[in-house]
Structures are given as structure tokens and as C-alpha cells.
Amino acid sequence: MLDRKHPTLVASLEARAGVTKHGYHHYTREGQPPEFVAYGELLLRARRVAAALQERGLRKGDRVGLILPDSAQFVDAIYGAMMAGVIPVPVYPPLSLGQLDAYLDNTTHILRRAGCKLVVTDARVRPILGTLMSDAPELREIVVHTKLVASVTERAEMRPVDVRPDDIAFLQFTSGSTSRPKGVMLTHGNLAANIQAIGGPSGLRINFESSAVSWLPLYHDMGLIGFVFTPIYYPTRGIEFLSPLMFLKRPSVWLRRITEFRPTIVFAPNFAWGLATKRVKDHELEGVDLSSLLVAGCGAEPIQFHTLNGFAKRYAAYGFKRTAFLPCYGMAEHSLAITFVGLEDDLKADRVDAEALADGEARPVLEDPTAAAAEERDGIDGKGVIRVVSCGTPFPEHELKIAEADGTPLPERRVGHIMLRGPSIMRGYYDDPAATAKAFKDGWLETGDLGYVAGGELYVCGRTKDLIIVNGRNFHPQDIEWQASQVEGVRTGNVIAFSLDDPEAGRERVIVAAETKLAEDKHAALRGQVKARVLEALALRVDEIVMLPPGSLPKTSSGKLQRSKAGEMFRGAGLGKGGQTGSLGLLKQLASSRWNFIKSSLRKRS
Amino acid sequence: MDTDKSREGVLAVIIQHLEETLDETPEAPLTADTRIAEDLALDSLQSFEMIAALEDHYHITITVDTVQHVKSLGDVAEVVSDLAR
Incomplete structure (x- = not known):
């Protein structure tokens, strides 16, 4: 049963102080046994982080950015911040192979909007963050987790902070466009209400036998609330974390950890179930x-x-x-x-x-x-x-x-x-x-x-x-269009990005249609440049690029581009007709495609 | 068969893997200088699939942080060659 006496995460964690048998298992090194942190031990670690944050002058309501790929460090840092009443702002660490510029740009926008005074990161990410300080005026320091912890002794006492159900527990940055990210404010009361529903009789009916294995990113709601916070409210057998990148590299690792840890609960977005079906070979399943x-x-x-x-x-x-x-x-x-x-x-x-x-x-x-x-x-x-x-x-x-x-x-x-x-x-x-x-x-x-x-x-x-979601990540078409417009030869402001459902691949296909004055023999090269530019800037792979002569894209009477119209035209092959090889198969697949169609018809109704 | 663990040997394995798995054949031939993002437009799923294929081929473990900073196929070959030897 949910602990109704402890309506904040801080109080719930304190109530777990005596638990030494259950807690979080961090599978961070492949082939090595996971690191185990019991709830009781976590409380001590979190208090030490809280003391260190206070020592650095952070007070209740201040914001701290967390860029911590290591799940064990992340968990004590986020609880530590909460214990000090400081509002943690989880930020995603760099994800793909070598695309750092776009990453830094997004991160700066988030830290600036949140007004973070401090960023806690690790020694591997720290060198990458070099220029952040000059672009985020309120940011006073970027500190490595181990140094932050070492700055106070193990016995350091944190000053007690009164954390109430109405206080903001953390900020979840989400789906704003890159230049204007939005920080969702969730209170301890919000989290308690949702977690109670998730684990309660109409939800997962979490009990002492419940346990989970999760590779979900901890800087995002499903991983964070579902697997870091929920186990603090409900007594469970424990949670094992592995990193999202481990899963992406080899989805069978997830299945192997399930085999090993015997969890009752896992969660993942749609694409992950597809990946674990397609990318796992039989010999990996012994x-x-x-x-x-x-x-x-x-x-x-x-x-x-x-x-x-x-x-x-x-x-x-x-x-x-x-x-x-x-x-x-x-x-x-x-x-x-x-x-x-x-x-x-x-x-x-x-x-x-x-x-x-x-x-x-x-x-x-x-x-x-x-x-x-x-x-x-x-x-x-x-x-x-x-x-x-x-x-x-x-x-x-x-x-x-x-x-x-x-x-x-x-x-x-x-x-x-x-x-x-x-x-x-x-x-x-x-x-x-x-x-x-x-x-x-x-x-x-x-x-x-x-x-x-x-x-x-x-x-x-x-x-x-018009949000485009690929592998669980949200993209605004405006951001993609702007990047494509930066390629020389593409007519500025005459680019449309949209997505169409691809039922066979179990995901959305991202399509960019752009106007150009260049001759057709230059189109292939231009397509390559647009693709590379978008990938580099947004870490998004565009599936299809259509190059069109000026004046081809649908616009409203006021000259605004019409994305949903472009989607329909593309599906009906009215866009870039004949100019593209390889689109035919796609168009056939998309014949059964649907959501964009529904969207536009609803818009007509409203 | 003796596996060639030199940088050139690893590069050949990488190129073969990419030629087999990429939907479109790249315009220019793949070399050590081919850049993963700019030239090949590999996303994170595809690049990690490549890493997993190399692990299988050389029976090694390539931890995620060792490949976070690579830019070109040659960079990948170097990391893998060092680990395999």
C-alpha cells in the first residue's frame, strides 16, 4: 500500500531509512555484477549531496541541472537535491556518435530557461560542457559529481529543509521547440497522486514481490517517475537499471537482465519492442x-x-x-x-x-x-x-x-x-x-x-x-525546416517537414519537402546535404527528401506553409511526382497511412 | 581463420557491414575518412548496430563511452583495433 503518511518523496525516502535488503541495482558495466544501493544507503548518500549543495550556497527553490549518464550518481543527486529543497532539472546526456554542437545548443537553452545556478555532471561529460557557462548567465559552476560529494565529509549534516506537498519536486523539460524549451513543473503532490494511481488497485498493484528492470532514460518521465520515484512510495523487491545506450547497442542485453533479475515489471515505448524483435539474433537468446x-x-x-x-x-x-x-x-x-x-x-x-x-x-x-x-x-x-x-x-x-x-x-x-x-x-x-x-x-x-x-x-x-515523434523523441517541424533552409541552394522559408505513419516499420517516417532553383542533376547532392545537416543539428535521420521547383509547396492565402496538405499530396503522389526513385514503394506503404489524414479532416471541422 | 585485427582489417569489416545494412548505397566509396554523421547520416540506432556487429566479429566488448567521441570510420577502426589486440 501507498504510504499516505508521507506525501513527499523526501518523507517517503526518510521512511525507508531502515531498509537494507532492497533498493536499486545499477548494471553499469557490461559483464560485471550490478552495483547494489539499498534504500537506507541511498538516504545517506542523498543527505550528503544535499549538504554539499547547501555548502555551495544553494537554497530552497534554486535550480540545479543534472547531466549524469550513470544511474547510481543520478539517483543520489536527484534525491539529494530534493532533500535540500533544491529543484532538480534532469538534462539528457549526449546520445549519438559525435554530434555535440546540437547537443550543447539544446542544453544551453534548457539551463538558461530553468535559471540553473549549478550543473552536476560526470568526469566524462564535463570536458564537453566547456562553453556552457558563458551562455547561461545564472550558471555559476559546473561540478563533477564525485567532487561535489567529496567537498563535504561523510558525516556532514545537512540543514533540515521543510519540503511540502505543494513544492515543486522537479522540472521535466519537454517538447518545446529547441529555442523555447518548456519546463513542466510537477509538485510532490502531483507525483504522489500519479504514483498512487500507477501502483494502486486500478494500476499495477505493486507489492513486496514486485520488481523491475529498466533501461529507460532517467532524465525522462517514464524512467524517472516510473522507476526511480515509484519504488520509494511502495515497498518492492527492487529495481535494476541499465543504460539506454546499452539497450540501443544490443537489445538482447535487456532480455538477458530480465532472465537474470526475474522482474515482474518492465516498460518501454513501442519502438523498443520492435527493436527487441528485429535486432536480436537467435544465438543471443540461449x-x-x-x-x-x-x-x-x-x-x-x-x-x-x-x-x-x-x-x-x-x-x-x-x-x-x-x-x-x-x-x-x-x-x-x-x-x-x-x-x-x-x-x-x-x-x-x-x-x-x-x-x-x-x-x-x-x-x-x-x-x-x-x-x-x-x-x-x-x-x-x-x-x-x-x-x-x-x-x-x-x-x-x-x-x-x-x-x-x-x-x-x-x-x-x-x-x-x-x-x-x-x-x-x-x-x-x-x-x-x-x-x-x-x-x-x-x-x-x-x-x-x-x-x-x-x-x-x-x-x-x-x-x-504537427509534432514528429521518432523513437520516443519529439521534434518540431519548424526546427527541421529551419535546419534544411540553412543548406545553400534550398529556398529559405520554402521547406516543409512532416511525418507519416509507417505501419510496417512500426514508426513514423520523416519527410522533408524543399524548393530549389537548382537543376535536377544537382538534386541528389542537395538531398544529401539536407539529410546531413538535419542529422548533425538535431540527431534526426530524415527518411525521404523531395526536391521541388519554386512554387510547388502548398501555402495558405496568407502565404503560410501547409504541412498536413503536403502530407496528403505526398501520399497521393501529387508532390514531386516522377522526380524520385524509390518513393513508389513508400507511397504504396503509405496508402494505408492514416493519422495525418484524420488530423486535417478534424481541422476542417473545427 | 585468423582475424585481421589491424586498423585496416577492422575498417574492411566496418565497410562490409555498412554496405550490407544501409538502405541506400553511398555515393562516394567508403574510406577511413568517411564521416559517420555528415557523410553517412547514421542515426544512433544504426551506429550502435554497427558497434554491436563489431563486438560479435572480434568477440570484444566496446563500452558505449569509448565510442562517444568518434567522428569517422577510421576513428571507429582505431578504437576497435586497440580493443581487439
Whole structure:
């Protein structure tokens, strides 16, 4: 049961002081045993970090940036900051091979907006951060974790700080455009409400036998709230962390750690289940046993039935049960989760009519067992059919409605805007009243997502925003367009970036359409340059680049580019017709593509 | 068969892996100077897939932090060659 007596994370951690048997296991060195930190030990480490932060003059309400790839260091730093009442701002560490400029640019924007006075990092990342200080005026120091800790003795006493449920627990930076990142303010009260729902009787029913293995990034909501914070509220058998990069390099490591640690719970976004199906070779699976898993959660990006079903089929022989899958819906502005499917429920998808869905109605197609079985075998929906995965029902004391853009509620099976209300909702965006005001409509949080409800369960269809999500990372089309415009030969301001669902690959394909005055024999080289530029600046791989003569892109009467129109034209092959090799196959795949279509038809309605 | 663990030997393995896995054949031939981001446009999934293939080939473990700073295929070959020998 949730500890209702301790409504803040700080109080909950203090209540765990006597626990020496359970805690966090950090699998940081491949092939070596994980480092174990019991909750009792963590409390001591966190107090020492808190004392060190106080020693450096940080007070309640000040912000500290955390750029710590090592999970053990990250966990004591974030709890340490909270104990001192300092607001931690987790920032992602560098991710790919050699693309540091874009990384530094994003990081500077985040640290500046949060007004961080101090950044805690590690010795490997520290040299990269050289120039940050001059660009973030409030930043006084960048300190390496080990040095910060060593600056006070083991017995150093932190000055007690009164941390209350209404205080901001941390800032989650998310999906603002690069130059204007938004910091979601979550209070201890928000987190307690969401964690109570996640682990409670309508959620995962966490108990002493519960345990987890997670490679999810700890600077992001699913890894941080789900696997760092939740275990502090509920007594569990423990959590094992491995790094996201270890998983990306070799997805089988995740399966091996599950085999070893025997967790009951794992969570991952859709793409990860696909990666673990496709990128793992049979010889890597010797001895793998996934039978301990009672919950295999999936969230954070659109869920594809065939991706999850493909995993279940491949790993049934390794003890994986499809009923373990637990699709869910959530977002950072709502702490973490909003809906879960039932713990024992099988993976469930609604087979609806594609054309009707484009008109905003989720009309079930006549159940045809032969066709449905063939779809599951081939991993792709039949013609005119779309499978939408159920994300389950909202948590108790949390409200969800499907509405027109103006907030008028819609009946079941009508596609509309997903709006939320309840105790898990953020207080707002840090230091950004304009963005905060825009996020709410009459007290309801506008998620920016589209969906419908059938039989009380939520089915998510896509996003109203033009946001592009690739492998769980959010991109704003404006950022991609701006980068592409920087390439010489591309007509400035005449670039459109958009994404189309690719059901076969289980992810979105990113397409850039750009106008140029250059002759056709120069287009191939130009495409290469645009691709490289976007990759270098945003660490995003563009799947398709279409070069067009001036005046080809659709614009509104006021001269604004129309992204959704471009998507439709691309799908209908009206854009860059004949000029592209290799697009034909893509266009065929996209014939069954859908969400952009729905988005634009909804826009017409509103 | 004796595996060639020299920088050149590793580079040949890298190039073969990329030629087999990339969707589009690169315009210029792959060399030690080919840059991972600018010339090949590999994203993090693809670059880590390459690292995993090299681990399998040479029966070594390439920790993530040793390859964080590489820029070209030659840089990768050097890291792997050092680890394999």
C-alpha cells in the first residue's frame, strides 16, 4: 500500500531509512555484477549531496541541472537535491556518435530557461560542457559529481529543509521547440497522486514481490517517475537499471537482465519492442526466460498492434505471455500516466473502418476471423482496416474527456481532442505563463492528442500538433525546416517537414519537402546535404527528401506553409511526382497511412 | 581463420557491414575518412548496430563511452583495433 503518511518523496525516502535488503541495482558495466544501493544507503548518500549543495550556497527553490549518464550518481543527486529543497532539472546526456554542437545548443537553452545556478555532471561529460557557462548567465559552476560529494565529509549534516506537498519536486523539460524549451513543473503532490494511481488497485498493484528492470532514460518521465520515484512510495523487491545506450547497442542485453533479475515489471515505448524483435539474433537468446514478467508496459509514443504482437509471437517460446502487455497513455504534463489497461487483460485492438475514421468516426468493421488472422500473421492491417490499440481506462479520481476543439464533449466512438483534469496535472510551465495559459482550456489540460472512447476505454489516434515523434523523441517541424533552409541552394522559408505513419516499420517516417532553383542533376547532392545537416543539428535521420521547383509547396492565402496538405499530396503522389526513385514503394506503404489524414479532416471541422 | 585485427582489417569489416545494412548505397566509396554523421547520416540506432556487429566479429566488448567521441570510420577502426589486440 501507498504510504499516505508521507506525501513527499523526501518523507517517503526518510521512511525507508531502515531498509537494507532492497533498493536499486545499477548494471553499469557490461559483464560485471550490478552495483547494489539499498534504500537506507541511498538516504545517506542523498543527505550528503544535499549538504554539499547547501555548502555551495544553494537554497530552497534554486535550480540545479543534472547531466549524469550513470544511474547510481543520478539517483543520489536527484534525491539529494530534493532533500535540500533544491529543484532538480534532469538534462539528457549526449546520445549519438559525435554530434555535440546540437547537443550543447539544446542544453544551453534548457539551463538558461530553468535559471540553473549549478550543473552536476560526470568526469566524462564535463570536458564537453566547456562553453556552457558563458551562455547561461545564472550558471555559476559546473561540478563533477564525485567532487561535489567529496567537498563535504561523510558525516556532514545537512540543514533540515521543510519540503511540502505543494513544492515543486522537479522540472521535466519537454517538447518545446529547441529555442523555447518548456519546463513542466510537477509538485510532490502531483507525483504522489500519479504514483498512487500507477501502483494502486486500478494500476499495477505493486507489492513486496514486485520488481523491475529498466533501461529507460532517467532524465525522462517514464524512467524517472516510473522507476526511480515509484519504488520509494511502495515497498518492492527492487529495481535494476541499465543504460539506454546499452539497450540501443544490443537489445538482447535487456532480455538477458530480465532472465537474470526475474522482474515482474518492465516498460518501454513501442519502438523498443520492435527493436527487441528485429535486432536480436537467435544465438543471443540461449537461456533467455521472460516468464517472470507480469507487466510489459508500452507507452510514450503511438502504439502499433503488430509491433507488440510480433514481439509476443517471437518470445512466446521464451516464456513471454501476450497478456503481460499493458498499453498505456500518458504525458509529462500529467506527471506520467493517465490510463492503463487491466492487469490481466490481453492486448486488445479495435478494428475500425479507415475511411470512417478519417471522418472522425470509429466504426468497427465486421469481424472477419479469417481476415483478422491473416493480418496478425502478416503483421499488417488489411485494406480499409485500421487497428487501434486500447490504452485502457483513466485512473480513479482522474478525468478524461474527448471533445471538440472548443471543449464540447463528444459521444463514444467520435474522434476528438483528448483533455484531462485531476490531481496529477502539472502546475504549469516554469517561468512561462503564456505557454501555461495555452495548455489549459476551462481548467482542462489540452493534451494535443486525438482519440476516441469506446466501452469506456481510450483509443489514441494521433496528435493535433504537427509534432514528429521518432523513437520516443519529439521534434518540431519548424526546427527541421529551419535546419534544411540553412543548406545553400534550398529556398529559405520554402521547406516543409512532416511525418507519416509507417505501419510496417512500426514508426513514423520523416519527410522533408524543399524548393530549389537548382537543376535536377544537382538534386541528389542537395538531398544529401539536407539529410546531413538535419542529422548533425538535431540527431534526426530524415527518411525521404523531395526536391521541388519554386512554387510547388502548398501555402495558405496568407502565404503560410501547409504541412498536413503536403502530407496528403505526398501520399497521393501529387508532390514531386516522377522526380524520385524509390518513393513508389513508400507511397504504396503509405496508402494505408492514416493519422495525418484524420488530423486535417478534424481541422476542417473545427 | 585468423582475424585481421589491424586498423585496416577492422575498417574492411566496418565497410562490409555498412554496405550490407544501409538502405541506400553511398555515393562516394567508403574510406577511413568517411564521416559517420555528415557523410553517412547514421542515426544512433544504426551506429550502435554497427558497434554491436563489431563486438560479435572480434568477440570484444566496446563500452558505449569509448565510442562517444568518434567522428569517422577510421576513428571507429582505431578504437576497435586497440580493443581487439
